[in-house]
Amino acid sequence: MSQANLEIVRISAHPGPTPAVGLKRDLEVAKLIDTTTCIGCKACEVACLEWNGLSFSDTEFQNSYQTMPDTAWNYWNLIRFNEHETEGGNMMLLMRKDQCMHCEEPGCLIACPADGAIVQYANGIVDFNQDACIGCGYCITGCPFNIPKFSPTSRKVFKCTLCSDRVSEGLEPACIKACPTGCLHFGTKEEMKELGESRAKQLRDVSGFAHAGVYDPAGVKGTHVLYVLHDATNPEAYGGLPSNPHVPWTVWLWKRPLKWIGNLAMAGGLIGVFVHYLRFGPKIVEEGKEEPREGKEP
């Protein structure tokens, strides 16, 4: 296993430093999803299912081309089909490949209380380690994109790994490789951003989509999955893509101020007990005043 390629920069609920931060010169990787050239063929869905060997599940027809209503613990990659009415009254079928966004500031990792259950590599991949997962589901609360999904059978949480096994070996993710229209791209974050911007410019200048742009939300300090959208001002139209995603304020409050106030209170309590011991000494029970113990005749 060439884990040498994967330097860990963040570990969930980890006391102390993260090993080897800043040691290596890892490239940040990213997927670029051009929603304007997606035809909704779902090759990426199948490639994901095949590569990860995920179990099959029954699906129901929902009056839509969409495979199922939402991603699942054994279905990490879902094309969302959205019927959208343009200003001119025409119908547009907006298709968005929904999967983990691999945020630079991952809400799941921040919310996770299990040491090592969620890690972030220097190349930007946020990966779940089910061995260390305690199944509390706080990552589900922490995620602004509603991605981690709880498995009732194994009582663990699963999500897209950005094929960390393939990427660490120098391969592209399975979904990217399969895409027959070439709407999915993989490379360094920098180059994907450039490619996305040039495509967005083409959409604005040539194709008449005045608001076309790249989705790389600043609320989570950028993501390692970028979208090119016909209308970057209205990402909600693409199946509920939040226009300003951020780690929920409850998680933020709990993990930042409340955690430290709690730690202070606990340390203060311990110090108080010790000081009390120094000042008053151990509790001395006076002779004859000992209370009778239960189940024992005095």
Next chain:
Amino acid sequence: MNLSRRDFLKIGAVGGAGVTVLGFDLAPAYAQMRELKIARATETRSICPYCSVSCGVIIYTLGDKAKNVTPQVVHVEGDPDAPINRGTLCPKGASLHQDILNSRRLTKPQVRRPGSDHWEDISWDTALDEIARKVKTTRDATFVETDAQGKMANRCEGIAFTGGCTDTNEFNFLVVKTMRSLGLCYLENQARV
């Protein structure tokens, strides 16, 4: 040994603190936990059998072809060296693994006789013999030696041949030579569609 409750707690606390300080670390491993499942699998090039595009695929099988291994398909994905698809696949092609391992996949010849309502298994020998017999009978019955104007035609109008997208150049060359020599006019290939 007479150990009071207070002494027990003291020893426990000191021992626990000592173990913690001296580095008894129960921290989980943070390393990547997934390995490349096809790292040493045998790679075999093939062609997707579905549509006429003829995408190149790589079939990954268990083992390194050692004598004692019975290979089984573990994964299929696009062949990046195939000029047609350069590694990409459609959803049907991406699920080829399931097609190969499907319990309903046909692995031997079957025939449905005229008027019959079911398929019956036949051996390869029987199948080839029957096909050869039918080719001969049909060709003899439908061979046109001269056309309406009395010109020499020497064509067989009763048979058509169709190939599939997985046929190679060499196979197609042999098909054309064989079928033209029988006098066939109707040569078709799915990959032309």
